[in-house]
Amino acid sequence: MSHQNHPELAEAFNKDFERTTWHDETLWFVRQKRDKAVYPIPEFQDLRTLASEIKDHTLSNLDNYLIEFEQNAIKNGVKVHWAADAVEHNQIVMEIIKNSCKVEGRNPRLVKSKSMLTEECHLNDFLEKNNIDVVDTDLGERIVQFRNEPPSHIVLPAIHLKKEDVGETFYEHLGTAKGEKDPQILTEAARQHLRGKFVAADVALTGVNFAIAETGSFVVCTNEGNADLGVNLAKVHIACMGIEKIIPDLHHLSVYTRLLARSATGQPVTTYTSHFTKPVEGKEMHIVIVDNGRTQQLGREDFRSSLKCIRCGACMNTCPVYRRSGGHSYDFTVPGPIGAILSPNIDLHKHKSLPFASTLCGSCSDVCPVKIDIHVQLYKWRQIVGQANELPAAKKWAMKGMAKVLSMPKVYDLSGKLARGALRILPHGLTHNESMNPWAKARELPDAPKQSFKEWYEENRQ
Amino acid sequence: MLNTVGVFIRVKLPKLIFRPLELKNMKVALFIPCYVDQFYPNVGVATLQLLEKLGVEVTFPMKQTCCGQPMANGGCEQDSKGVYEHFVDIFADFDYIVTPSGSCTYHIKKHYDIIEQTPAVQKIRKSVYELIDFIENVLKIEEIPVDFPHKVGLHLSCHGQRGLRQANASEITGVRDGQISKLLRKLKGIELTELDRNDECCGFGGMFCVTEEAVSARMGQDRISDHLRNGTKVLTGGDVSCLMHLEGIVKRQNAPIKVMHIAEILNGNQP
Numbered sequence: 001m002s003h004q005n006h007p008e009l010a011e012a013f014n015k016d017f018e019r020t021t022w023h024d025e026t027l028w029f030v031r032q033k034r035d036k037a038v039y040p041i042p043e044f045q046d047l048r049t050l051a052s053e054i055k056d057h058t059l060s061n062l063d064n065y066l067i068e069f070e071q072n073a074i075k076n077g078v079k080v081h082w083a084a085d086a087v088e089h090n091q092i093v094m095e096i097i098k099n100s101c102k103v104e105g106r107n108p109r110l111v112k113s114k115s116m117l118t119e120e121c122h123l124n125d126f127l128e129k130n131n132i133d134v135v136d137t138d139l140g141e142r143i144v145q146f147r148n149e150p151p152s153h154i155v156l157p158a159i160h161l162k163k164e165d166v167g168e169t170f171y172e173h174l175g176t177a178k179g180e181k182d183p184q185i186l187t188e189a190a191r192q193h194l195r196g197k198f199v200a201a202d203v204a205l206t207g208v209n210f211a212i213a214e215t216g217s218f219v220v221c222t223n224e225g226n227a228d229l230g231v232n233l234a235k236v237h238i239a240c241m242g243i244e245k246i247i248p249d250l251h252h253l254s255v256y257t258r259l260l261a262r263s264a265t266g267q268p269v270t271t272y273t274s275h276f277t278k279p280v281e282g283k284e285m286h287i288v289i290v291d292n293g294r295t296q297q298l299g300r301e302d303f304r305s306s307l308k309c310i311r312c313g314a315c316m317n318t319c320p321v322y323r324r325s326g327g328h329s330y331d332f333t334v335p336g337p338i339g340a341i342l343s344p345n346i347d348l349h350k351h352k353s354l355p356f357a358s359t360l361c362g363s364c365s366d367v368c369p370v371k372i373d374i375h376v377q378l379y380k381w382r383q384i385v386g387q388a389n390e391l392p393a394a395k396k397w398a399m400k401g402m403a404k405v406l407s408m409p410k411v412y413d414l415s416g417k418l419a420r421g422a423l424r425i426l427p428h429g430l431t432h433n434e435s436m437n438p439w440a441k442a443r444e445l446p447d448a449p450k451q452s453f454k455e456w457y458e459e460n461r462q
Numbered sequence: 463m464l465n466t467v468g469v470f471i472r473v474k475l476p477k478l479i480f481r482p483l484e485l486k487n488m489k490v491a492l493f494i495p496c497y498v499d500q501f502y503p504n505v506g507v508a509t510l511q512l513l514e515k516l517g518v519e520v521t522f523p524m525k526q527t528c529c530g531q532p533m534a535n536g537g538c539e540q541d542s543k544g545v546y547e548h549f550v551d552i553f554a555d556f557d558y559i560v561t562p563s564g565s566c567t568y569h570i571k572k573h574y575d576i577i578e579q580t581p582a583v584q585k586i587r588k589s590v591y592e593l594i595d596f597i598e599n600v601l602k603i604e605e606i607p608v609d610f611p612h613k614v615g616l617h618l619s620c621h622g623q624r625g626l627r628q629a630n631a632s633e634i635t636g637v638r639d640g641q642i643s644k645l646l647r648k649l650k651g652i653e654l655t656e657l658d659r660n661d662e663c664c665g666f667g668g669m670f671c672v673t674e675e676a677v678s679a680r681m682g683q684d685r686i687s688d689h690l691r692n693g694t695k696v697l698t699g700g701d702v703s704c705l706m707h708l709e710g711i712v713k714r715q716n717a718p719i720k721v722m723h724i725a726e727i728l729n730g731n732q733p
């Protein structure tokens with residue numbers, strides 16, 4: 001499939017007016033829940049500042065904290081692995097699975113709780129190709145896994161789907177009644193289905209929300225308890241984390257647990273906040289620490305603070321563009337505003353339209369619990385896209401022409417006069433021709449006045 | 463907005479309401495953004511008249527063009543350098559530069575960092591003011607005696623609101639307040655619309671309005687629906703760019719809303 005850019009995918013999304021309304025309102029509801037959870041906390045803005053500063057400090061000492069974390073984790077009896085990129089990450093995970101479960105006559109079975117990192121590395125595809133059965137156990141993740149779709153949101157992976165869509169998917173994969181759309185019945189079906197998978201699993205994989213250098217332990221936050229069920233039943237626990245998940249000390253953790261769930265879903269705290277320190281006797285615990293482009297981003301002064309992200313998804317819920325274009329329109333593991341500043345680091349050419357998929361309204365920066373200046377970084381990525389000659393030729397030359405006109409007052413005055421004159425003379429059907437003037441698809445142009453302000457001023461005041 | 467240039471309504475404002483001492487002998491320039499100059503000259507006229515009524519002697523430098531934002535937001539800020547330098551040449555001699563646009567003000571303050579920071583550039587980045595900010599924080603005027611017996615919906619433009627912090631942001635507080643609403647609330651007979659979403663972006667976004675046409679239009683339509691649902695008869699705001707986009711939708715939908723820039727309302731113009 002040839003690559004489509006954001007405007008094309010967003011336009012396709014908007015073809016269904018009612019569904020766009022529903023998507024927008026659903027996510028706005030989550031944003032409002034967040035507001036209700038945030039406003040009553042008088043120190044919330046101070047918490048954001050603190051969280052931002054702790055992350056700034058950690059990122060500027062990341063090498064030391066990573067080593068401290070590794071040493072402490074090893075002391076705890078955890079096996080620590082380092083992966084430079086997605087390929088290494090996937091290989092490491094596969095080898096852990098193959099080495100730890102010598103099963104005969106069937107594939108090794110892996111249950112996974114939510115991990116955006118493994119999505120980023122396309123781990124599921126890789127493992128399945130290598131004869132390992134993979135089951136995502138987060139409800140939303142399981143739904144999109146059945147449908148062979150990527151998640152459309154980092155916290156709410158199936159938020160693009162209505163209950164009717166889920167009913168259809170479960171009818172196909174879980175044998176629920178055709179047309180069943182009752183959320184309780186559908187959830188119960190998924191619950192029974194997943195119980196079997198948990199019990200039968202050889203290995204459980206989780207993400208990591210926070211890794212604590214001081215203790216070598218890590219924290220996994222879920223609402224469904226699926227991470228805990230998985231790792232407590234399976235013999236082997238693999239936790240995959242990006243290098244930016246580190247925080248220095250245990251007492252820093254509370255700053256983030258207070259911010260994460262409030263920003264994500266408006267809950268005071270996630271239902272489960274599980275600390276993992278050492279393997280149970282007779283079991284194995286592995287941590288895979290992954291770079292995959294993060295050190296490159298760390299080296300970009302203007303963009304390094306994007307690594308402060310704690311993956312709450314608040315910038316998606318607040319973004320008026322995300323709400324009206326859907327997560328899949330970004331065509332990147334992490335969609336929305338934060339994805340639009342992470343993705344150009346990975347592949348500028350492929351994701352060049354994403355920094356422009358924003359009005360630079362700044363809502364993302366104001367909602368961000370770790371105060372990433374997302375809209376400022378969007379603006380800066382735009383300049384890099386421009387300098388890399390990745391803008392459409394017509395736009396590039398139009399911009400150059402406009403810049404010339406606007407630096408020469410007489411040329412500007414004359415161009416304005418001619419343009420207004422033309423707009424006044426030409427028929428409406430021509431000036432509002434949709435194929436030539438995208439503005440006119442849904443909007444009227446302003447009336448072109450006879451006089452500019454400058455002409456009025458000249459006539460009346462000079 | 464009225465498009466009959468030169469026709470404006472005389473209001474019962476005293477010629478001079480208040481003139482802080484420090485403003486005497488201050489040179490104040492009026493900057494009318496390019497698209498306002500070309501398409502909304504009446505907003506320029508209202509801004510000029512309003513400032514004059516408030517006792518400010520205003521100079522309008524005739525060689526002005528644009529702040530350079532359109533190209534810069536489009537990823538071509540290097541191409542904009544000539545426009546920035548032209549702007550600095552034109553406005554370097556003034557103590558204050560006042561403009562009816564939060565967006566252009568924000569751009570000059572925030573993004574004129576790519577040209578050499580000469581004393582003139584540094585001065586300009588400090589002395590440029592959005593009109594309402596200038597009225598409230600330089601002129602120290604808290605009330606303008608104008609009758610405006612209409613139901614008014616305020617569109618908060620993001621660059622003024624979140625960029626220049628001229629109004630509270632709903633991400634940070636549930637208290638809805640800001641510079642424009644403070645002045646509006648004191649107009650005689652006015653009723654302000656309570657919106658469902660007080661500060662959602664209208665979707666104009668510069669080049670975004672054509673490069674992301676589908677989302678841009680939808681965002682604008684949703685803003686207009688919010689205003690219609692809650693009874694707005696006159697839609698106003700601090701940035702003509704947002705208003706141009708919203709007015710385009712109002713006109714296409716034949717919606718019963720009149721769009722006016724805040725300068726027009728404060729100048730005593732009626733819908």
